[in-house]
Amino acid sequence: MMRIIGCGNPDRADDAAGILVARRLRELGLDSMEHSGDGFALLDLWQGADDVVLVDAMLSGAPPGTITVWDPASQPAGAPGYCCSTHAFGPAEAIELGRALGRLPSRIRVYGIEASGFDTGGAPRAEVLDAVDRVVNELSRYRGLAPLGTAATMSGSEVG
Amino acid sequence: MTGSNEPRKKNGTIKVDYMARVEGEGALFIKLKNDRVQDVKLKIFEPPRLFEALLQGRHFSEAPDITARICGICPIAYQMSSVHAIERALGVNIHPMVRQLRRLLYAGEWIESHVLHIYMLHAPDFLGYRDFVELAKDHPSEATEALRLKKLGNQIMTVLGGREIHPVSVAVGGFYKTPAKADLEKLTEELKWALDIACAKLKFLAGFEYPDFEQTYEFVALSHPSDYPLNEGRLVSNKGLNIDASQYEDYFVEQHIKHSNALHSVIRGRGSYHVGPLARFNLNYSRLPEVARQVAEHCGLRVPCLNPFKSILARAVEVVFAIQESLRIIQSYEPPPAPRASFEIRPATGYSITEAPRGIQYNRYSVDERGLIIQVKIVPPTSQNQKRIEDDLRNFVPSIVSQPVEEIARRCEQAVRNYDPCISCATHFLKLTLERE
Structure with a gap:
């Protein structure tokens, strides 16, 4: 079963990217989840799924709206920033913890949408919204994506 | 987020830019002279939450x-x-x-x-x-x-x-x-x-x-006649304190400390407590x-x-x-x-102390006849433990001062974590600076 999880905060400008992808997919009748990105909960969210796609805003220094796709199974998710604070235990740390505990789905891909601004209450910039459209177009063509309502759909606040 | 978690030596000052695994952001400064502790500051620089x-x-x-x-x-x-x-x-x-x-x-x-x-x-x-x-x-x-x-x-x-x-x-x-x-x-x-x-x-x-x-230590906690304390009880200590929540401000005072945006709470005339x-x-x-x-x-x-x-x-x-x-x-x-x-x-003032996971939390609320809040005072547990953490470090560092700087830094971080400080509550990273003269 395939599961798409859009991570982020809809009220923090470009950080809404993953959430917007999940919402657009559901508008197209395709199942997807929204999530705050809390790493501990992500481990549970992808349990039972054998093909997981995480969509999240990212910062790599690339131009805003750049889409980076990688396979954490063959490529580390990045240096965990979690060691600094539980406030920063996010998707990258969840992937590494999942790897340590043998709890990674058999297939997992991360779509990173390059962000640049995270101001409170701000709107995502146009380049990020364009990237959201492109990711939605790509993901909506995947075979195996469940129609809306056939898989669990939940909001970040419900899973925390 | 900038900096690294590795201690580094620079002109006699050793820095760990972020202390790992705490709730929030702050910094720790320790000054040594001839292997004796001259100063310890737990710095909470996150802006006040208001x-x-x-x-x-x-x-x-x-x-x-x-x-x-x-x-x-x-x-x-x-x-x-x-x-x-x-x-x-x-x-x-x-x-x-x-x-x-x-x-x-x-x-x-x-x-x-x-x-x-x-x-x-x-x-x-x-x-x-x-x-x-x-x-x-x-x-x-x-x-x-x-x-x-x-x-x-x-x-x-x-x-x-x-x-x-x-x-x-x-x-x-x-x-x-x-x-x-x-x-x-x-x-x-x-x-x-x-x-x-x-x-x-x-x-x-x-x-x-x-x-x-x-x-x-002067240990301070709620005490209830029959229950392990959570929501209610009198505030007691192993040094004779036994008060109602309404008396809290008679015995405890918050002090503004230059190096911290969180207030330091002490027991009047006695100092830090745990x-x-x-x-x-x-x-x-x-x-x-x-x-x-x-x-x-x-x-x-x-x-x-x-x-x-x-x-x-x-x-x-x-x-x-x-x-x-x-x-x-x-x-x-x-x-x-x-x-x-x-x-x-009704217009009135009420007081409460409950046991947060990391220690007591004091609240005072005053409301007017419409139920609108006139004044609030909130003393979170990390403010209460902050001075005690500094005192612990002041006394702990001499026992490890002969160890390599990296080990001193690691042990100090561990000692701070004894208190599970929630720095976000108190006003977020802990940066450690160890300075030798």
Whole structure:
């Protein structure tokens, strides 16, 4: 079963990217989840799924709206920033913890949408919204994506 | 986020840009002269949160939901303290079953917060790991069980509070909605599993190597005639303090410290004091359920325990307590006749102290005849422990001063974590600077 999880905060400008992808997919009748990105909960969210796609805003220094796709199974998710604070235990740390505990789905891909601004209450910039459209177009063509309502759909606040 | 976690030496100053595994952001500065400690500063540089001012002019009914936003780890502590203070101001008597439900909700937060700190933040110190992910590679069963325990705490909060972070059910007078007995009974099987695991894992924790370090503390905690304290009781200490919440400001004072945006709280004329699991354990041992006393005895944790590094064991004993207490409450639960009590609004001031996972939290609320909040004072546990943390470091560093700088830094970070400081609550990273002359 395939599961798409859009991570982020809809009220923090470009950080809404993953959430917007999940919402657009559901508008197209395709199942997807929204999530705050809390790493501990992500481990549970992808349990039972054998093909997981995480969509999240990212910062790599690339131009805003750049889409980076990688396979954490063959490529580390990045240096965990979690060691600094539980406030920063996010998707990258969840992937590494999942790897340590043998709890990674058999297939997992991360779509990173390059962000640049995270101001409170701000709107995502146009380049990020364009990237959201492109990711939605790509993901909506995947075979195996469940129609809306056939898989669990939940909001970040419900899973925390 | 800039900087690295590696200590570095620079012109006689050794820096760790972020101290790992704390809730929030701050910095630690230690100055040594001829291997003697000259100065210790726990710097909390996160800007003030201004919640006390934000609440002024709001209706009292908004207080539990606004104050819950102070912290994502311990929102219940802020909700409980606010409603108890307001209820006391307005003369509200809550139904005994509402009291039990509030203890259950708080127990859920204790489980979630304590397990997070024990396994994910503090245990890596004792085992020499950089973080929980490294620990999980070598101890997968402990890591997996810790995640499941933490999730149980979150589930309790979700069932009672509507969601696990910043729950929305707590109201002045009770709850907006109380659960059906069947809703709570769904938690029973997992709680039974958790009780067995929490007891068994104390042996794992007791096997850690603990620094030989004891201090003469004034432990401060709530004390209740019959219950291990959560929401109510008199404030007591091992040095004779025994006061009502309304007397708190007569005995405790908050001081502005130049190096910190969090206030330093001290006992007037006596100085720093110690709040949290170790204080509660030492002052309330006899109120622990038998199963918790047994596991404490079994792992060698006895009253009085004066070694702050063993706070991790006291915290683990409290996890056992919180699980047992949850089972007890669920077993005896019958829904109250109404979710919340009715009451009249009147201009008044009320006080409360409750036991947040990391220690006592004091609240004072004044409301006017319309129920609008005139003034609020909130003293979070990390403000109360902040000076004590500095005192511990001042006394601990001489015992490790001959060790390499990296090891001194690592040990100091571990010592700060004894108190599970929630820096976000107190005003977020801990940067460590060690300066030698």
